[in-house]
Amino acid sequence: MATPPTIHYPRSLHSGFLKHEATHPDFVALSVGGREYTYAEVGETARRWAGALREAEGGRPSRVAVLGYRSHTSYTAVLAALLAGAAFVPLNPRFPVARNRAMLERAQVDALIVDAADAAALPGLLDGLARDPAVLLPDTETLSLPEHSVRPVLLRPDLERFAPTDELPRTDPCDMAYLLFTSGSTGVPKGVPISHGNVRAFLDVNQDRYRLTASDRLTQTFDQTFDLSVFDLFMAWDNGARVCAIEPIELLSPYDFLGRNRVTVWFSVPSAAAVLLKRGSLRPGRMPTLRWSLFCGEALPQRIAEAWQAAAPSSIVENLYGPTELTIACSAYRWDPASSPQECHNDLVPIGRPYPGMIPLIVDERLESVAAGESGELCLAGPQRFAGYWRAPELTAERCLERDGLTYYRTGDMVRAVRAADGPDADLLFLGRNDQQVKVGGYRIELGEVEAALRSAGSVEAVCLVHPEREEIVAFVSGGRTQELLASVSGRLPAYMIPRSIHALEDMPRSSSGKIDRNALRRSLISSSEGCRVVHAR
Incomplete structure (x- = not known):
């Protein structure tokens, strides 16, 4: 197998994968469905699909949707879209067909990659689209689609004829890396585009914080329509580590999975830990392989942090915070069994301090800055802030605030800054949503x-x-x-x-x-x- 050429383009979401594909091709990049895939295997497949995407589009595609569920295809498709120079747009097989179709329409995707388990949903998904995307079905031998479709449909035999491409388009920091859709108050999904520059700032801060190495093994507990899944994939691939995808049923008792895969980094929503605590299985010492235990996506109760710390005694527990618009997470708090219980508010672990480069502003109902120690809505500016909602300038104007030459995103979360126990810096206490x-x-x-x-x-x-x-x-x-x-x-x-x-x-x-x-x-x-x-x- 030929060694891929060295890439000297500006650093992108996928540049870390390319580095390790070239330098450590035999390292395992992905464990899923009972199989392990090396950087060379994932890279070769993604390059093959990237070449097919570019040929189907007649050039560089803009956006590529991915329909799959915790499969080799769904994860590799994300990389293939990036290597083709496109942004990836994750869909969710568990969403209603109408919602996935609305996301396809709003994103105006050029292509769609679908795993075998979800190929049967394609006819209903494509029916009524104003513009048919090219469809790649890497695991499927035959499939009947609507006769009116005029875009290419590439099945497994078709894709196997493509050679892995080494001609990768240049990716600039302002280019979109992915487009996620979150629930909108009007019932219409909101598109949140995140650039390569946004996500590179996030990855660099987190690597400085966690110092991952090629020996680390990270969980993948999230669906790909949840932006926290990007942490697992690309924090691993940026550092030559492996991602271990866990099935939802295993989340009810993950201990065998963690031990069997020698997982070192756990990342989930706090609710996953709450289920274990309620079932009485979160007992001391049950997760000895973990060295980092990370929680994000919702408030972390003190009781859960304490129980998890006891169950994973060799790990450091952290509470991460951040809306999708601020690129995965933008602040963190490190749990200290000695001092943290006194720093909790309303039984909730603080969300800590904003990442380097992220600038906080706490405002009242009139959008005026509050005095030190007072509560208000948290707004943040910095390199992780998205540029604005997908083709929704009115919504962007509503959720962003201009102040002193900076553009802040209004999170809608109520916080209060308090002096931390370990020095002069302030930690942020999460007080709830402004509608709570x-x-x-x-x-x-x-x-x-x-x-x-x-x-x-x-x-x-x-x-x-x-x-x-x-x-x-x-x-x-x-x-x-x-x-x-x-x-x-x-x-x-x-x-x-x-x-x-x-x-x-x-x-x-x-x-x-x-x-x-x-x-x-x-x-x-x-x-x-x-x-x-x-x-x-x-």
């Missing part, structure tokens, strides 16, 4: 404080909402005895803050990213409480 401060019966209430009281009383997870049809607080809990929870919060909170009812759930509803689905809980209040055991507070 509600008014009930004339009283201003932080729902996060009520949730903290429920967790402290014994619930593993707790979500509080204001009923959409009545002015009252409703709680959903997972774990703990409802009568005991009610008695405890009644002794800790003023009467106006006590939930009107507590719904006990066996399992919280989850979004595709694994986070608690608050919208599903809100909908359940309108429709039915089936599956809940309800205790009325008064």
